[in-house]
Amino acid sequence: MPSYPKHLSSGSECPPLKENQLRLYSMQFCPYAQRARLVLAAKNIPYEEININLVDKPEWYLKKNAPGQVPGLEWIDHDSKETKFIPESLIVSDYVDETNSQNRLQPTDPYLKAKHRVLIDRYSGITTAFYKIMREDPKQGVEDLNENLKIYEEALTNTFFGGSKPAMIDYMLWPWFERFQFLGEAGFEFNSDGKLSKLAAWVNAMEANEAVQKIKVPAALLKKFLEGYKQGKPQFDFQ
Numbered sequence: 677m678p679s680y681p682k683h684l685s686s687g688s689e690c691p692p693l694k695e696n697q698l699r700l701y702s703m704q705f706c707p708y709a710q711r712a713r714l715v716l717a718a719k720n721i722p723y724e725e726i727n728i729n730l731v732d733k734p735e736w737y738l739k740k741n742a743p744g745q746v747p748g749l750e751w752i753d754h755d756s757k758e759t760k761f762i763p764e765s766l767i768v769s770d771y772v773d774e775t776n777s778q779n780r781l782q783p784t785d786p787y788l789k790a791k792h793r794v795l796i797d798r799y800s801g802i803t804t805a806f807y808k809i810m811r812e813d814p815k816q817g818v819e820d821l822n823e824n825l826k827i828y829e830e831a832l833t834n835t836f837f838g839g840s841k842p843a844m845i846d847y848m849l850w851p852w853f854e855r856f857q858f859l860g861e862a863g864f865e866f867n868s869d870g871k872l873s874k875l876a877a878w879v880n881a882m883e884a885n886e887a888v889q890k891i892k893v894p895a896a897l898l899k900k901f902l903e904g905y906k907q908g909k910p911q912f913d914f915q
């Protein structure tokens with residue numbers, strides 16, 4: 677069984693922050709936190725991961741980030757020694773990319789970056805449908821998901837959305853695709869009519885990517901987590 681640091685709850689102490697090390701507040705099964713973890717892995721940046729129990733949140737985390745959501749990035753500023761914190765998967769991912777020049781993930785061409793950004797913003801159609809299948813209205817959710825996937829099938833003109841190698845957009849879209857395999861019982865089968873062939877090839881290419889493999893959430897644990905989530909009782913620690 678793979679191990680990961682226990683999710684901290686109310687009543688816990690915030691572990692002391694080390695200088696010269698990025699800290700990511702995370703939850704092992706959160707697709708938004710997975711975005712940030714993918715970017716950190718793709719850029720080969722070492723970081724400390726602190727997991728948060730999202731149904732019994734530590735008081736100290738709510739002080740840092742009032743909505744209490746993950747991911748959040750924290751570090752000690754080299755010059756001022758001030759502690760800095762930013763929330764939100766897209767903002768954290770962009771910050772990490774902009775402040776580390778190796779393997780730049782955002783396109784430098786502003787037009788291309790804007791086109792990618794539109795696809796990332798419209799991705800809420802997919803995430804909303806995903807949660808509708810999980811918890812609200814599976815039938816409608818499956819229809820919505822198939823409809824929203826068409827936009828991405830049409831937009832894909834190369835191996836990756838970023839071209840011949842994955843860019844920021846590919847890592848921002850990926851975590852939900854890793855979870856589609858668990859929607860079978862609710863009636864969703866990815867590419868069941870064969871009309872998403874470009875996306876299916878993208879999934880294969882992403883699965884072979886080093887960062888994706890490194891950050892992959894073990895399927896057996898993800899399945900258990902999603903079963904609890906579906907019933908409104910998510911469990912975070914299985915070891």
Ligand code: GSH
Nearest residue numbers: 706707708730745746747764765766
């Ligand atoms: N817009 C946020 C982002 O992109 O980072 C969404 C993050 C989010 O929804 N994270 C979930 C969370 O923290 C876990 S997957 N839920 C706890 C809560 O909303 O109280």
